[in-house]
């Protein structure tokens with residue numbers, strides 16, 4: 328929007344059927360946050376599309392980014408119904424804001440139908456108005472669990488419990504350094520009071536140990552855990568449920584930036600993030616990144632970064648942005664403040680190693696290629712694999728449909744290869760979404 | 775398992791008719807294939823290649839490819855991000871989806 332207002336010609340590519348991303352999914356207007364409703368944002372955006380001729384391409388996936396002359400070529404394909412519809416777009420500047428997805432840890436039974444990510448459960452409700460089950464447990468770690476539980480309860484869902492592996496009260500300690508983000512704190516307070524009203528237990532320092540069921544989820548076993556996530560003996564508890572919405576923070580979608588060799592960093596949540604400067608510029612001139620891709624931090628931070636990224640894009644095209652210097656200064660300061668609060672949240676809701684002992688030999692760690700934990704461990708102990716790449720080649724873990732998005736970090740962790748280099752090395756993906764070979768061939772041959 | 779009872783009361787909202795493994799279903803317009811099936815109690819629609827395990831959705835937002843389904847004869851369509859349309863013929867998928 329900043330680019331279009333500043334007189335640049337802009338193309339917007341979004342894989343969804345409507346603009347808005349995960350937060351505004353389903354065109355509802357969630358309350359709270361910084362209070363900007365979807366309707367208001369949409370009005371402003373649609374106005375610009377009409378007035379400034381933004382080329383809006385919805386239901387379109389960017390699958391590859393390449394450098395070209397003094398700019399980039401972005402290759403796109405249609406949605407799954409139209410995946411043969413490929414096209415390419417040239418641009419001086421690319422702003423990348425591909426978001427994130429729930430981080431998963433493997434545990435016995437996690438492949439049973441009915442076990443899904445927190446974001447997936449929320450997307451069912453927000454996007455389609457469908458509840459994931461009749462008795463739902465929300466589990467994992469992070470404030471997002473509360474958002475998921477709130478969305479489910481608001482839609483009339485029966486949430487049995489929220490199972491949080493960390494101690495949320497530690498936030499008071501970690502957030503002292505950072506000024507709390509007012510909107511976020513209000514959100515959390517509202518979520519917690521909604522749970523209390525519905526008498527949904529918020530089980531802190533509890534973790535899902537396994538899921539049980541014949542060919543679909545029937546129950547889970549949870550335990551109290553210590554601060555390292557090791558179970559406290561004698562605290563096992565079985566919860567009957569037909570849906571488990573689970574997630575341990577988020578993983579940023581960095582694929583397109585990785586394709587052109589942009590520098591990455593490890594975020595304060597231990598996950599990968601695109602490295603950017605205070606104007607959201609990556610190490611590649613003209614490639615600008617915003618939102619969760621540059622480090623998980625929530626919707627308010629993502630939106631502010633988007634504005635700064637727009638300014639940087641306009642500047643890279645040699646124009647003056649429509650925003651005043653003082654507004655930009657305020658924006659970058661707010662970004663730093665919200666980043667500080669995100670760091671405090673990550674310190675409160677970290678990943679601790681206790682989960683690894685639950686991953687028994689039969690548990691699949693790579694769901695796509697159906698690789699068990701035993702195979703991965705054997706690759707190290709018997710076959711002598713010395714790094715993550717060898718484990719992948721020996722076991723095929725991470726070589727399936729999702730290209731290791733779900734399993735690569737956890738396979739690294741189980742093998743003891745969870746270093747920054749291996750996380751970064753394992754994140755290189757030649758395509759961000761699979762493209763039919765025929766479609767690429769015919770595209771290359773067309774003039 | 776529809777989340778919003780208020781939608782069905784009063785004004786008639788548009789619906790979509792489709793079949794899943796030959797059985798006809800009707801759902802409100804705008805749902806994904808996954809949501810349409812889950813709202814009818816169908817939580818899995820694929821068996822894996824090696825272990826022949828049932829699978830449904832995991833990420834729910836198009837990233838993990840666990841939810842692959844065969845739509846109008848085209849295998850490997852992500853049920854979680856593809857919207858159901860009237861007349862769709864949806865089939866569960868075995869292995870890699872090419873009848874192996």
Ligand SMILES: Cc1cc2nc3c(=O)[nH]c(=O)nc-3n(C[C@H](O)[C@H](O)[C@H](O)COP(=O)(O)OP(=O)(O)OC[C@H]3O[C@@H](n4cnc5c(N)ncnc54)[C@H](O)[C@@H]3O)c2cc1C
Pocket residue numbers: 340341342343347348349350351387388389390424425426427428429445446447449450474580617618619620625626627629759760835
């Ligand atoms: C499922 C889910 C639910 C969430 N719910 C909340 C919530 O309720 N509250 C909250 O504060 N935070 C929530 N979050 C965190 C959330 O990521 C941020 O709050 C916010 O949405 C971040 O904005 P973003 O622009 O970085 O990413 P997103 O909002 O995720 O936007 C990324 C956009 O890029 C598109 N995209 C991705 N890859 C491609 C590609 N290759 N080609 C074309 N388009 C692509 C996606 O379709 C999407 O529209 C959620 C995250 C997820 C994954």
Ligand code: FES
Pocket residue numbers: 830831832833834835836837838839840841842852853854855
């Ligand atoms: S559930 Fe992950 S892609 Fe559909």
